[in-house]
Each structure stands twice: as structure tokens, then as C-alpha cells.
Amino acid sequence: MTLNPPSLLIYEPLVRTALIEDIGRAGDITTDAIVPADQRNSLALRVRQPGVIAGLEMARCAFQLVSPMVRMEIERPDGSTVSTGDTIATINGPARALLTGERTALNLLCHLSGVATATASLVSAVKGTRAQIVCTRKTTPGLRALEKYAVRAGGGSNHRFGLDDAVLIKDNHIALAGGVRAAIERAKAHVGHLVKIEVEVDTLAQLEEALALGVDAVLLDNMMVEDLKQAVSIARGKAITEASGRITIATAPAIAATGVDLISAGWITHSSAALDIGLDSV
Amino acid sequence: MTLNPPSLLIYEPLVRTALIEDIGRAGDITTDAIVPADQRNSLALRVRQPGVIAGLEMARCAFQLVSPMVRMEIERPDGSTVSTGDTIATINGPARALLTGERTALNLLCHLSGVATATASLVSAVKGTRAQIVCTRKTTPGLRALEKYAVRAGGGSNHRFGLDDAVLIKDNHIALAGGVRAAIERAKAHVGHLVKIEVEVDTLAQLEEALALGVDAVLLDNMMVEDLKQAVSIARGKAITEASGRITIATAPAIAATGVDLISAGWITHSSAALDIGLDSV
Amino acid sequence: MTLNPPSLLIYEPLVRTALIEDIGRAGDITTDAIVPADQRNSLALRVRQPGVIAGLEMARCAFQLVSPMVRMEIERPDGSTVSTGDTIATINGPARALLTGERTALNLLCHLSGVATATASLVSAVKGTRAQIVCTRKTTPGLRALEKYAVRAGGGSNHRFGLDDAVLIKDNHIALAGGVRAAIERAKAHVGHLVKIEVEVDTLAQLEEALALGVDAVLLDNMMVEDLKQAVSIARGKAITEASGRITIATAPAIAATGVDLISAGWITHSSAALDIGLDSV
Amino acid sequence: MTLNPPSLLIYEPLVRTALIEDIGRAGDITTDAIVPADQRNSLALRVRQPGVIAGLEMARCAFQLVSPMVRMEIERPDGSTVSTGDTIATINGPARALLTGERTALNLLCHLSGVATATASLVSAVKGTRAQIVCTRKTTPGLRALEKYAVRAGGGSNHRFGLDDAVLIKDNHIALAGGVRAAIERAKAHVGHLVKIEVEVDTLAQLEEALALGVDAVLLDNMMVEDLKQAVSIARGKAITEASGRITIATAPAIAATGVDLISAGWITHSSAALDIGLDSV
Amino acid sequence: MTLNPPSLLIYEPLVRTALIEDIGRAGDITTDAIVPADQRNSLALRVRQPGVIAGLEMARCAFQLVSPMVRMEIERPDGSTVSTGDTIATINGPARALLTGERTALNLLCHLSGVATATASLVSAVKGTRAQIVCTRKTTPGLRALEKYAVRAGGGSNHRFGLDDAVLIKDNHIALAGGVRAAIERAKAHVGHLVKIEVEVDTLAQLEEALALGVDAVLLDNMMVEDLKQAVSIARGKAITEASGRITIATAPAIAATGVDLISAGWITHSSAALDIGLDSV
Amino acid sequence: MTLNPPSLLIYEPLVRTALIEDIGRAGDITTDAIVPADQRNSLALRVRQPGVIAGLEMARCAFQLVSPMVRMEIERPDGSTVSTGDTIATINGPARALLTGERTALNLLCHLSGVATATASLVSAVKGTRAQIVCTRKTTPGLRALEKYAVRAGGGSNHRFGLDDAVLIKDNHIALAGGVRAAIERAKAHVGHLVKIEVEVDTLAQLEEALALGVDAVLLDNMMVEDLKQAVSIARGKAITEASGRITIATAPAIAATGVDLISAGWITHSSAALDIGLDSV
Numbered sequence A, B, C, D, E, F: 001m002t003l004n005p006p007s008l009l010i011y012e013p014l015v016r017t018a019l020i021e022d023i024g025r026a027g028d029i030t031t032d033a034i035v036p037a038d039q040r041n042s043l044a045l046r047v048r049q050p051g052v053i054a055g056l057e058m059a060r061c062a063f064q065l066v067s068p069m070v071r072m073e074i075e076r077p078d079g080s081t082v083s084t085g086d087t088i089a090t091i092n093g094p095a096r097a098l099l100t101g102e103r104t105a106l107n108l109l110c111h112l113s114g115v116a117t118a119t120a121s122l123v124s125a126v127k128g129t130r131a132q133i134v135c136t137r138k139t140t141p142g143l144r145a146l147e148k149y150a151v152r153a154g155g156g157s158n159h160r161f162g163l164d165d166a167v168l169i170k171d172n173h174i175a176l177a178g179g180v181r182a183a184i185e186r187a188k189a190h191v192g193h194l195v196k197i198e199v200e201v202d203t204l205a206q207l208e209e210a211l212a213l214g215v216d217a218v219l220l221d222n223m224m225v226e227d228l229k230q231a232v233s234i235a236r237g238k239a240i241t242e243a244s245g246r247i248t249i250a251t252a253p254a255i256a257a258t259g260v261d262l263i264s265a266g267w268i269t270h271s272s273a274a275l276d277i278g279l280d281s282v
Helices: A008-023 A029-034 A056-066 A095-125 A144-153 A171-177 A180-190 A204-213 A225-235 A252-256 B008-023 B029-034 B056-066 B095-125 B144-153 B171-177 B180-190 B204-213 B225-235 B252-256 C008-023 C029-034 C056-066 C095-125 C144-153 C171-177 C180-190 C204-213 C225-235 C252-256 D008-023 D029-034 D056-066 D095-125 D144-153 D171-177 D180-190 D204-213 D225-235 D252-256 E008-023 E029-034 E056-066 E095-125 E144-153 E171-177 E180-190 E204-213 E225-235 E252-256 F008-023 F029-034 F056-066 F095-125 F144-153 F171-177 F180-190 F204-213 F225-235 F252-256
Strands: A040-047 A071-074 A087-094 A132-134 A167-169 A197-201 A217-221 A240-244 A262-264 A277-281 B040-047 B071-074 B087-094 B132-134 B167-169 B197-201 B217-221 B240-244 B262-264 B277-281 C040-047 C071-074 C087-094 C132-134 C167-169 C197-201 C217-221 C240-244 C262-264 C277-281 D040-047 D071-074 D087-094 D132-134 D167-169 D197-201 D217-221 D240-244 D262-264 D277-281 E040-047 E071-074 E087-094 E132-134 E167-169 E197-201 E217-221 E240-244 E262-264 E277-281 F040-047 F071-074 F087-094 F132-134 F167-169 F197-201 F217-221 F240-244 F262-264 F277-281
Touching: A008 A056, A008 A095, A008 A144, A008 B144, A008 D008, A008 F008, A029 A095, A029 B167, A029 B171, A029 B180, A040 A095, A056 A071, A056 A087, A056 A095, A087 A095, A095 A132, A095 A144, A095 A252, A095 A277, A095 B171, A144 B008, A167 A180, A167 B029, A171 A180, A171 A197, A171 B029, A171 B095, A180 A197, A180 A204, A180 B029, A197 A204, A204 A217, A204 A225, A217 A225, A225 A240, A225 A252, A252 A262, B008 B056, B008 B095, B008 B144, B008 C008, B008 E008, B029 B095, B040 B095, B056 B071, B056 B087, B056 B095, B087 B095, B095 B132, B095 B144, B095 B252, B095 B277, B167 B180, B171 B180, B171 B197, B180 B197, B180 B204, B197 B204, B204 B217, B204 B225, B217 B225, B225 B240, B225 B252, B252 B262, C008 C056, C008 C095, C008 C144, C008 D144, C008 E008, C029 C095, C029 D167, C029 D171, C029 D180, C040 C095, C056 C071, C056 C087, C056 C095, C087 C095, C095 C132, C095 C144, C095 C252, C095 C277, C095 D171, C144 D008, C167 C180, C167 D029, C171 C180, C171 C197, C171 D029, C171 D095, C180 C197, C180 C204, C180 D029, C197 C204, C204 C217, C204 C225, C217 C225, C225 C240, C225 C252, C252 C262, D008 D056, D008 D095, D008 D144, D008 F008, D029 D095, D040 D095, D056 D071, D056 D087, D056 D095, D087 D095, D095 D132, D095 D144, D095 D252, D095 D277, D167 D180, D171 D180, D171 D197, D180 D197, D180 D204, D197 D204, D204 D217, D204 D225, D217 D225, D225 D240, D225 D252, D252 D262, E008 E056, E008 E095, E008 E144, E008 F144, E029 E095, E029 F167, E029 F171, E029 F180, E040 E095, E056 E071, E056 E087, E056 E095, E087 E095, E095 E132, E095 E144, E095 E252, E095 E277, E095 F171, E144 F008, E167 E180, E167 F029, E171 E180, E171 E197, E171 F029, E171 F095, E180 E197, E180 E204, E180 F029, E197 E204, E204 E217, E204 E225, E217 E225, E225 E240, E225 E252, E252 E262, F008 F056, F008 F095, F008 F144, F029 F095, F040 F095, F056 F071, F056 F087, F056 F095, F087 F095, F095 F132, F095 F144, F095 F252, F095 F277, F167 F180, F171 F180, F171 F197, F180 F197, F180 F204, F197 F204, F204 F217, F204 F225, F217 F225, F225 F240, F225 F252, F252 F262
Parallel strands: A132 A262, A167 A197, A197 A217, A217 A240, A240 A262, B132 B262, B167 B197, B197 B217, B217 B240, B240 B262, C132 C262, C167 C197, C197 C217, C217 C240, C240 C262, D132 D262, D167 D197, D197 D217, D217 D240, D240 D262, E132 E262, E167 E197, E197 E217, E217 E240, E240 E262, F132 F262, F167 F197, F197 F217, F217 F240, F240 F262
Antiparallel strands: A040 A087, A040 A277, A071 A087, B040 B087, B040 B277, B071 B087, C040 C087, C040 C277, C071 C087, D040 D087, D040 D277, D071 D087, E040 E087, E040 E277, E071 E087, F040 F087, F040 F277, F071 F087
């Protein structure tokens, strides 16, 4: 999967909001008091723990919204695997702008690199299998497009971006519809020809029913490894298989070994730790 | 510290943005296809691991923006310590609205409860000392006011909300000013009478210099416990003392035992795991 | 396909913008001068030519943004086929609000009903065949979700909502990629598992190439009916077939008779005439 | 009337909204997958049917919001009458930006050129008379300033831009006021000295009453040609005369021949067909 | 002139912005700390100096955006002339909401009442003459529609609301056009039939030239009273006359006595003092 | 206090809103009709009465939002004391842009310079004493950050920017809390370590009580000069003292002579007259 950052049209409003929530009404009173307006500075974005980088363009955007005179030179682009001490970019410009923009830029960069790093760790755990790591809609409010991008930077693939770009029939839908068949039939009658349908199944019986009706993908939720293996074998050639539930670095290899196509994990977006990146003197 | 949620004026735009990023242009096509428009439902917000709750009002806001007919009854308000299986609220209303709003509501609630839970764990680690746990500006872009609130829900206290409500002189400012004295003097000349000044010091010499000039608080960054103890004793009665750097559940007790007033930790906002909360049948 | 209007979250900003562009800074100076503030009125939305209705909820939203005291009772809901003189809804409330909101409400309702009516005419032209009428991305700027809804109200189905919810490889992409194969392979490597891929083909050779690589749908652009028939037969069971180019009420039946799955037409959204609907005394 | 496009301040938000509704959350996944980031391209905006151009600056804005590196050279500016095959502008820049911006740019340009072309056809039908073609407030929600501009590009003139820049007393107002006199008197007492007053009259008696009270213009709605002729002769030198209702290319010449000053038609904005313009290889 | 407040659609965004700039990120920390959440209160809006009231609906909006539970009962509506000590409205609701909304509500109410009071003082100074007091475009950024309304509340009339609702040819335009004639002719050729034209003239010669070309109004800027008298006599029956420049309570009577139709003054909007209104215990 | 203008991020939205409220939907129809698009012009911003300048960057922003081709050269920067006739800046660019942007730019500049001038007059009245002049939250809705900046330009200092950056306990809070002690104790328990607490006291008894509990500042509201002198002497070394109420140029010297630290006045922001500045030929 090629790694393209989202369009500035998508993330610039968030970066602007983040800057405004930091500078408030009175601005960076510490920097304005202490640092002369004409002082310039050069700083390096340096990682303090190993990981995978994502978010450099968003960091650049933050600095340049503070001052268009800031320049950033990227040395290790998004998607790079880095080691402690690596310089990933250098920035220079008015010293005030670098200090005022620093926290917002780092908050974006460290968070997104954290998501990329968590994803990469899971990708690495299933290396050698056919399983792809995918994210979920369990993302931070307002940051979905960016976190989905960070997942790609970490080597993962993206599940739905929202409720509207694919059908995912869950247990609640099945219960309210009165069964797998009714749910799938209603969905097929409702959506356009470019919309795929995935259905969550909890048992092999449900799986057979769903496959018989024809769906694009099946979500095998919280199945034991043995059941998963059987489900994958039943679905082979008929639908994409996705395993979810209790996915960790420890459990992922066995799950991947079942031959499942996709392994989805919410925690890579909602519970990953920020990657420690600092802004140091060059 | 009393626990008041932020004004709806502050968080409603974020909740709206989060809903729109989930429903996209075509809306919740799965639910619209499968669930009849007039079906009603009652569901329970139930926790799946122990923790501290924060974000119920934001979750309510999410559901009610989808449909003003949704009602939520809170059983365990924000700030409550909960156990696995506890029901924290029940919601009822149009079944479609519950399903469409579910993910956005949970993304807010689980994230903020995660911050509250992380904070509470650190608060608990320093129990019995005078030390208060405080957050930093290392927050998720767009969510600062909410994460600061979650820190309060977890028993912590809030540091600056932004660059404009207090002066915090860091090493970079000192370097650019040419020393602690110049930095503090410039800050004092610049700010209004209701703005406090805190200065980061790395050595006891810097500490003495800062205290001599008169500051409200000193940030003792990454000091060894022995140095910290000495610093606290020097600063006693002259300035509030804050310890930061490498704060963990394991290191916090010893740091707190130095008598420091505040312990600040970025990870409670930027690296806490979401608390697992689900929306189940009643 | 069930007919659900989009969420208010999606269209309320447009309705608000439309009202503000009509009332400007000084408001409805004619009505404010002439009509007493406490006068109430009842009016009927009546169609002046046969057609299909779409947009009643958006019209209601317009009136209620002017005054929450306006009530609308719908007699012929969206999707209804109506005749000249039919009353589709009655509204009552403050006379000023009815007059001030009238133009914005009608501009929405007449435009969307025009799209629904145009769609229905094309749907009717292919009745008895398997062909579904679908819209395109040739929509009015800012109104996409509403026009897509109007297409559904007219009995049509929706193609992509935007550039991000499905892959549609056009001639330009093929040219820049250096061929059908390269384009399809790059797309497959790039997108997630819930994204469908459609490719535009101009010749039967290109069609065979695309089908061999495996795609979800093929867009048969501007093909002669004979070629179309052959293409449909080649693609049967392998991909959904979509015909486009020079689709009119006159040409549609023959195109539909080829057995094609979908017929797409841009003019149902970009060139349909508004349906004449007025606001009359009851 | 000189032809000045509206200020970018007015239309940039609409263009931005239109782009965002097209690129969604995930962006142009087809182009991002297939076209290399550093590929450049040159394309020509070419008309596929005769007409009048409007909207080139809005199209330029769309491309440049996608990438500031796109350059557009205009060959046939807005207001030009063009023939099939004419190149109206060439654009060059990053190939991705051209493809991603194409649909939004064309949606704006084809729609506005359609309005200009419809206007021009009506202008042409009344050539040689004193009658000017004017638009109404029956415009597409969100596009009023742009459609008013397109009317000017087609040789027409603009009626009110909204409810607030002139008084237009309609039959509903007269009914609620209890007569023409009361309506006009209230309006005169209400508005500032730079606001003109126009009143809709259905009969010659109402016309005389309005003229006696002094109004700036009279709207002669749906009058037979003979009555119109008489009305024009009565109003000459006392008020501007405007004819409206059932205006078509066929009926316009006879109406214009009555000597009326203005002929207004809603369909030039609400029911004109888009002009077919494509983006071709140079 | 009837006194209608602008639509909520127009001023609600300003009130919201004003509240957010007051409550910031952390909210009303004083009130939240001190006042119990369930405490209710009743307060009276009481004037502390004589004047004319404007802005009660905007004040109500401010309180109700803080809490929809606040109720306001108006005793002296906008446009009322009040004396020191008069209660103009009582409000009751949650004590916190009253305290948090107080400053924003009063900032709006005191400012607008100040504009109304200044206007009324000038209206009073020209009582008994035909002269109407009108405002200008010298308004506070973001508050134009509200200040224009306050002028009406004070008994004044409104000039243009913006650059787009009437033509006002000033000395700069005349200079750039190369003379009065060219300027007027270009304007007439440019604008629609419902747009009035006013031209600023500095000399009687310019006045004659403008009148000969036919304009709706003439702005007689900074003329001596004698010249003004002559100008009014020349223009009578041909154009509305407006005097401007150095208008004060002291100079207005003599200027009005010249028979001029309108007297415009910028200071009633840009330099009026706020009316002192407080929120007291009932 | 160093004079730094707020970040463009803070004031650009206001300037944009102000421009849009002036140009409306149809734009500057006078200028567009009369002034050729390619004409250029140079003009000077010249003061017509003595005062202190504030707002040049906001004026520049206004012109450049109309056209990025406008250039402004500042001769007398914000904070300068100027005399009648002084040129404070020259601007050149497209003649249309200068005329279209003029009023918005001047409205900002004249208003903010008015605030700066009023502040400077009060600062001058207390020269030679220790008293600093501070503003209040009685600012124009939407302009707080700019008016606070103008106060600094006039030599004043800033009080709170909003309800959230410091605690200010007023008489209403004390009444609702049931006394000074309860109010102060609740506030101390509620706020973070970088938030200062000021309390309004009306009597010396309240003052003693507040000082005993420890507060950062005391607001001595409407005290007679003798009481004020005593209060200042009691508070010396224990809290910052602020006098407020009935502050005028005439009363300020005696109040300042009491030794009070701060004198706050609402009228410098809510009731200052605009400074007369015009845009003249160079």
C-alpha cells in the first residue's frame, strides 16, 4: 500500500484548532516576554525511543500556521523505522514560532507515531503469514483520517473510514433484524453497487448462512483458534475473513497462523502510547 | 477539587465533528438498511475492566445530536471508581440513533475514562503524601479541555490549560534569554498581575537564583530523588515545587516522599489506554 | 432500497447557509415592515406539475430555523408520485416566518424534487429490464448528499458518494499508469478490503483484460448498443456492468435491453429542471 | 454592466466545502494509488457544445485549493460565447491535483456556464427591444452570488440578491396587509433612504393605486400581452416595469415588444442545463 | 419605522463567539468552585443612568446559550427610554448560569443601549425638523447588523448595510473615474434596477452636475450651513439630501434647519459610550 | 511590558467576518462599477487628532484579505503617540482593493487606537505613582484579545482575559457562598497551582478576613480615598491591591496617590471614542 498523507484540506482545520486551543486568547506569553521577535533558531526533531514515524506533514503544518517563515527539512519520512537518537527532521525559522508551535506539532507527531509504532509491532508479530493488520473505527474523536494514515504508515491496512463507506452488520443489527438472513437481505436491497458487505458471525452456523447469501467479508469475532481455523477453511474462496477480539502481540501469531486474511485491533488507535520525540538543539 | 464538566459550548463542536466524521455523507447505511425507523431500544453502558469514569455528558451529547429523543440515565457519575460489569448508565430511544451514535459516544467515553483511570492510578501511588498529580499540555489535539476534565475526574489537578494562562519558563527560554535572571525579569515585566510564573530548573544553583528573584513555582525536571529532596527543602515556603520526568507508578512514591507539592506526568493524557466500556442489552 | 433522508447533522449547515444568504444582514425588510409580528398563517405546499417529491424534511428545517414555532404536516412524503394540484404538506405558524422562509424552503424542495422527477423518468424508461438507474459525482457543489438522496427518492440507486469510498479507474488513470493492468494492480495493492474497484473500459479487449485481473465492476463508456450487448455477455458472472454516455429517455430502453446492470446519467443531478411547487393559501 | 467576478472571500468557502464533500475522509484513493506523486500533466478545458462561459475563477480556485502548484491560463474569459471544441483554458501542474480537483472544478464551471448560456438565450430572444433579462431569488442554495454572477456573464442583469436589499411587495404581503395602500405605506415608513420599493400588481387598478402612492418599480405578474402593453403605457415615466411569469424563449419576444423594462425568469437559475465542458489532453 | 430585532440566525454566532471568548477552555472557574450546581437565583437588569434600551434579545440569547433553563421577563423592551433605577428585565435560573453569562450579556446590552442612547440624543436635537438621523458603515467589526438595529431603537434610520446594497460614490471614486459624470454613468450602467445611487458632492457645481444626470440621493459633505441651505433648495424634488461631517448635538439643530432630509453621523456607532446597566438582586 | 500583537490565528477570523459583513453578497458595487480593475493607487493612513496607535497589523490583514497584492509600509508602529496630520502608514496596491478594504481596515484601526488613546490618557493621569492602569472584561463582543492588546499599546496592563485564567471572587459569589471565608476556601480547593485568586472586598473587615486566608490580590471596589489609603496600608506585602469604580481622568490621580498597585477601568474598552484616522492621497 502506497503511503500518501491525507490532503491538507482534511487536516489543516484540526491543526488550526489545536494551535488555537494552545495559544488561547493571550498567546504564548512566556515566549513573547522572553524571546526577541527577530531571533532565529534551528532545531532537530529527535526520537527518544525506537518506533515508526507518522505525522511529519501535520507537524510542519502546525509550525507554518504559526509562521509561514518556518522551514522543515525531513530526513526520515513517515513510515520510517527509527532508533533512539535519530534525527527525523530539522526545522528553522523565527525562534518564537518554533517555541510557540512546538507542543502542538509534537502532540500531533508523537501521537501519530505512537499509532504507527503500535501497528508496526502487530504487523511484525504476524510476519510470514497472509494476515494483514487492520484498524477499526475506535479512533480519537476528530482524528480519524490521521490515525488511519498512521496505521498505513505502520504497515497496516484500513478498515471502514466511517459508517457510510461499507456495510458492517454486527450482532446488534442481527438481533434487531431477527436473524442473519433478514439483515443481509435488507442490506443488499439498500446499498449501491460499489458498497461491500461484511457480516459479524459468532458461530459456524451463522458463517454458513452468511456465505450462502453471499457477502464480501466475514468478521469472526472472539473465536477460539480452532474454530477460527475451521471458519477460515469454510470461507476460503467465498469471502474475506477477518479475526477480531483479544488481539495482542502475544495472541496474534497463532491467530494469523489460521490463515485468516485480516486481523483487526482497536487498541492500535485507541490505546497506543505516544512515541517520545523531542525538539532539541541541532 | 469539585468536579464540573466543561460547558456544552466548549465540547459540543468536537462531538459534532466526531459524529460527522463517522456518518460521512451517506450516513449509517448498515443501520438504515436493517433497522426499522420506528423501532425503540434500551441499552446499558457497562464497563469491562475496573477503572474511573469520565465523559458521560459527552456521550450523552453524542447520542442526542443523532436524535434529541434519546434519554440517558446516569447511574455512576463521572469520577466514580467502577468494577468489571458495573452498569454506569442506561440509554433508551430510537434503535437507529443508539446504533448510529454508539461508536462516537464510546470513543469519547472510553478515551476520557482511560485518562481518568491512568490519573487515578498515579494518584493512588502517592496517597498519604502531600503530592498532587497534575497533567501537562501533552494532550490530544482538539481534546485539551476534555482531557483536563478527565484528569480531574481521576483525582488529579490541572496544570496550565495553554500557553496563555501562566508563564512557564523552560530550558529553551533560559537559553535564548541568556540565563535564568534575564528570563524571569523579562517575564515579570511582561505579564499582568493575575498571571503566575513558574520556572524550570535543572540544578540547585538555578533553583536558588530563581527563588531569589521570586517566582510562584519551580519545575524540578528529571532530578534524582536526593537532589529533589534538597530542592524541596530549599524552596519550602518560597515557591510551589513540581517534579517531572520519568514519572511512573513505580517511581512516583519515592518522588512524592521528597515532599514535593506536585508531580506532573504527560503520559496520563497522551499514552493512557482506553477503558473498555461496551453498550449491551439491558 | 429503503428511503431514509440524510441526518440533520449533514444538511442543517447547508439550510442555515441558504437562509443566511437570503436574509442577509438586514433581514426580510418587506415582511418585517408589512406583516404584524403576532399574525399567524396556514399555507399549503402544492405542486403545479406532475413529478416525484424529495426534500420535505429540508424544507421543514428551513422554516423551523426561521422560527421553531412553525409546524409542517406532510401529506405526500418524499418518494411520492404527485399530480398537478396535489397538496404535499401544510404548514402553519407565524406569518412572518412562513414568508421569510418560503423561498429557501422552496428552492430546496423544488430542486430536489426536480432531481427525483428526472430520475423517475429514466427509471420508468427502463422498467421491465434488470437495469438500475444510478447517479454520478456530477452534482451541485455543496448538495451532494441531498441530490444523492433525491435520486433514491426517484427510484434510482447511488454510485460513489465521493473520491474516497470506491475506486473508479478512468481513462486518464489508465493513460497515466501506462495501461489497464498497471492501473488495476496498483489500485488493488493500495486499498482496504471493503473498497470495491470499478474500471472504465472503452473496448472489448480492455474489458477482457480487466476481468482477467478481477474487478468488481466495469464502466462501459459510450459503447454502441451492439458492443454493449457483447460486453455484458462477456462480463456476466464476473463483474457488475455499468453503461454510461449519451443516456436519454429515448436511448435508455435499448441500452437497458442489453442486460446491463446499471445505467448512469449525470444529467439527472446536474441538468434536471426544478419541479414547480408553490406555497398557497390553504 | 461590467463583468466582475465576486470576491474570493465570498466563494472560497463554497469551493472548499465542495472539494471536501468530494475527497471525503480518505481522499482520492484511485488517483493516489495509480498516479505517481511527482508526475506532472497539462490539460485543456474544452467545451463540447455551444454556450457562454462562466466560472473559470471558481474552477481555478478548486484546483489551487488541491495544490497551489496548479497554474491555469485562461483563453476565453467568462462571458465569452464559445463553440463546440473551443479550448477555454489550459491547466498544468501535478497530475494528481488535476485529477483530484477535476470534478469539483467542472461541477462549478459547467453549472455556472449553463446558467450563463440559458440567460444568453433569453437575452438574444429579446434583442432589439429595451427589455433587460433579470434573474430572481430562485437560486440553488449556497450558490446565489455565483449564479447571479453567471446571469451577468450571460448578458442579464440582477434583481435583488436577498430579502434585505430591496422591498418587493408580493400578493401575500398585500393580502396580509389588507390592500396595496397599507402595504406600500408600511414599507415606506420602515426602510432606509437607499432602499427601493417594488410592488407586484395583478390588475391595472392595483397598478394605478401603486403608482399613485409612488413606487420605484412594478412587477406585472402573469399578465396577458395586451394588458402588459397597457400597463407599460400607464407606468411610463412613473416606475420601472418588470414582466414575469411563463417566460420562455418563445414567449419572450412578444412580451419584450410591449416596451417593458425588465423580464424576469426563475428558470435561468433553477432549471438551466449544465454546459458540457471536459478536461482533455492538450 | 417598526422596531424588529434581527433574526437569531444573524446574531447567535456572535453571541456564541463572545461567550466562548469569555469562558475560554476551563470555564468560569470562580463560579464553578463557589456556587453549588443546584442553586437557583433571580436577578434584575437595572439601568444606572438615563438612556434608551437596545439588545435585550441578545442578552437573553447569551444567558440561554449558557443554560436553556434561564428565563428572562422583559419589562421595558428595546426602544424604551429609561431612567436611573429602572428595572428593564428580570432573569431567573441556575445561579451559575446567571453569573457565567452575566458579563457577555451585559457587554452586548450596554454597548447596544449606548448606541441607541447616542442616536436618541441626536434625534432629539433635530426634533421638529424634517431631518432623520442615519448611521454609517463606521461600525464595530462583527456587530454591524446589531448596531444598525440599535440605531433604529434610538429613533434613527439606517444607511447602507454594506458595500453591496446601494451605490455611494465618494470623492475617491470621482477622482479615479476622472469626474462626477463618468462615475455616475459607470454606476448606472453597472447596477440592477433595485439599487439606488447616492453621490458625494463637495461643491454646488458638482451638485448640479449630479442632479442633471439623475441620482437618488446626494451626500453633502462638510458643507457650511449657508451652502447646505442652498444645496437643499437646488436638490429639492430631484434627490434626497444628506448632510454629513462634524455632526454634534450642538451643530445638528442648525444643520437640520436647512431642510436637509438626512443627517448622518459615524460617532453614534463608533464612539458612543456604553450605557451603564447592572445585574442586581431583585 | 513588551508590545506584541496577537497571533494572526487569533484575529484573522474576525477580520474576515468584518470584511464579509461589509462586502455582502454582491461586493463593492460602487468600486467595481467605477474603478478599472488594473488601476493602482498609493494612499496614506493619516491621523486627524492626537492619540496613540493600535491595530496596524489588523488593518494590513484586512487589505491583504481583499487582495494579497496590497503592501503596507508602517511609519509609526502600534504604541506610537501621534499628532494631527501624522502619516502612520502608506499602502499601495490595486485601487479597487484599497477602496474595498478601506472601511473595514479603518473600523479596526480607529477603534483600537481609540482604546489605546483612552488608556494612555489614564496612564498619563497617574504618572509618577506606582499605579498601573488595567482593563476589565467589559470589552466588545468578539474583540477581547484585540482590545486587550490596544490597552497594552496605550501603556496599560491586562487583567484577566476571561473567566478561566484567574479567580475573581465578586460580591455575588460571596453572597452565594455565605461569606468571604467560604468563597475563598472553595476557590483554593478548586483551582490548579498556577491560578491566582483575587477577591473583591467592600470593607476593611472583609479585607482583613481575605488577607488572613491568603489571596493574591484584592479588589477594592468603590472605596473612598481615605478608606483606600488604609486598605493599601493593611494589604502591603500581603496582596496586590486594585482600585476600581468611578475611575476618571479627574479622580485617578488621588486614587493612585493612595499607593494602590492597580487601577482598573471598564470605560477604556467599552466607552472610548474611535480615533479619527483617514485614508488620504499620498
